[in-house]
Amino acid sequence: MTPAARVAAAIEILDRILAGSPAEPALIGWARASRYAGSGDRAAVRDLVFGALRRRDSLAALGGGLSGRALMLGLIRAEGSDPDTVFSGEGHAPLPLSGTERAGGVTLSEAERISDLPDWLWPDWVASLGADALPLAHAMRERAPVWLRVNPRRGGVVEARAALSRDGVETEADDHPNALRVISGERRINGSAAYRDGLVELQDLSPQLACVALPLSKGALVLDYCAGGGGKSLALAAREDVQITAHDADPGRMADLPERARRAGVRVDLARPGQPGSGYDLVVADVPCSGSGTWRRSPDAKWRLDRAGLDALIATQAGILAEVAPVVRPGGHLAYMTCSLLEAENAGQIDRFLSVQPEYTETQRRFWTPINGSDGFFLSLLRRNGSD
Numbered sequence: 001m002t003p004a005a006r007v008a009a010a011i012e013i014l015d016r017i018l019a020g021s022p023a024e025p026a027l028i029g030w031a032r033a034s035r036y037a038g039s040g041d042r043a044a045v046r047d048l049v050f051g052a053l054r055r056r057d058s059l060a061a062l063g064g065g066l067s068g069r070a071l072m073l074g075l076i077r078a079e080g081s082d083p084d085t086v087f088s089g090e091g092h093a094p095l096p097l098s099g100t101e102r103a104g105g106v107t108l109s110e111a112e113r114i115s116d117l118p119d120w121l122w123p124d125w126v127a128s129l130g131a132d133a134l135p136l137a138h139a140m141r142e143r144a145p146v147w148l149r150v151n152p153r154r155g156g157v158v159e160a161r162a163a164l165s166r167d168g169v170e171t172e173a174d175d176h177p178n179a180l181r182v183i184s185g186e187r188r189i190n191g192s193a194a195y196r197d198g199l200v201e202l203q204d205l206s207p208q209l210a211c212v213a214l215p216l217s218k219g220a221l222v223l224d225y226c227a228g229g230g231g232k233s234l235a236l237a238a239r240e241d242v243q244i245t246a247h248d249a250d251p252g253r254m255a256d257l258p259e260r261a262r263r264a265g266v267r268v269d270l271a272r273p274g275q276p277g278s279g280y281d282l283v284v285a286d287v288p289c290s291g292s293g294t295w296r297r298s299p300d301a302k303w304r305l306d307r308a309g310l311d312a313l314i315a316t317q318a319g320i321l322a323e324v325a326p327v328v329r330p331g332g333h334l335a336y337m338t339c340s341l342l343e344a345e346n347a348g349q350i351d352r353f354l355s356v357q358p359e360y361t362e363t364q365r366r367f368w369t370p371i372n373g374s375d376g377f378f379l380s381l382l383r384r385n386g387s388d
């Protein structure tokens with residue numbers, strides 16, 4: 001595909017997303033219908049679509065409207081390129097620009113233009129992040145780095161880097177043990193021997209740091225209450241010989257966990273929904289959230305979130321905290337986690353919990369953002385009063 005044909009494909013996909021489709025199905029649908037597109041084309045089109053979604057409103061302003069065509073026009077203008085070389089109508093290129101498009105430009109609210117965040121969210125964003133609000137909004141317009149976690153059950157950092165390099169994935173070690181930042185070849189990770197053999201897992205830096213911060217002793221009983229794909233279970237099981245039970249309200253989310261655990265050389269037991277057991281030394285509640293800390297990776301989610309959706313998430317989080325509070329043994333810990341940057345899902349949620357659960361005391365609160373970590377991530381570690 002020519003560069004202009006890739007832009008035409010991105011326009012088509014963006015139009016589907018703007019009409020309400022989530023980004024991934026829209027990309028997959030296009031790829032299936034476009035057998036002529038090679039892996040390089042698919043990757044380039046994906047980059048165009050995600051790049052446009054990260055800066056949707058500022059590009060819409062530059063391109064003169066909220067459509068796939070306008071977003072791509074805005075992107076080309078933002079890069080300082082000549083749109084006529086792309087919008088030529090030749091071959092599979094997008095049709096030439098109309099007079100209106102040439103003269104285009106629309107008025108957006110200041111928040112939308114400067115932050116590329118939904119208007120309704122901006123006041124909450126500023127209240128949550130203070131002086132970091134604008135730098136973090138801008139950070140969300142950039143591509144996120146890819147991080148790997150080395151699994152010490154399968155080998156060390158040096159071994160992992162060498163194995164990845166043999167398969168074309170270059171990494172650099174971080175100050176944080178077991179964390180590797182991917183420098184190049186990220187699309188080769190899934191096919192690499194290191195990944196297949198469980199020597200590395202894809203996990204962002206901030207959740208890795210959160211898992212390292214949790215109290216774990218040999219033989220401890222651990223419950224991962226919102227286990228999903230099991231990223232936290234696997235990180236904790238790799239760290240220490242503990243007995244981990246994974247639970248999720250939607251057990252289908254854990255379908256791949258037994259195979260991932262086998263690959264990683266660890267054991268994770270699965271609990272039935274609503275039957276998590278009790279008496280745990282540590283309960284991890286990695287609750288469903290807005291994902292606002294990860295919007296660099298899933299930029300369409302930032303435009304899909306609305307006030308009602310956020311309020312529903314906050315209610316779910318409070319419900320989960322109430323559900324897990326009794327299953328921690330006295331003297332044990334509850335680790336509340338979100339990948340959100342919003343105060344209402346983080347400190348606000350914990351302050352409310354502590355006001356109704358006097359048996360709990362907060363012992364640690366950590367907050368990572370793209371400024372000091374990688375994705376936005378919140379951890380509150382709470383101890384249930386009682387004897388150890």
Ligand SMILES: C[S@@+](CC[C@H](N)C(=O)[O-])C[C@H]1O[C@@H](n2cnc3c(N)ncnc32)[C@H](O)[C@@H]1O
Nearest residue numbers: 226227228229230231232249250253286287288
């Ligand atoms: C943020 S995701 C978990 C990600 C996972 N811990 C990981 O590291 O890959 C949140 C999960 O909570 C689950 N969930 C939602 N409501 C729940 C509830 N009331 N009880 C338990 N799990 C719930 C969702 O199905 C989802 O899998």
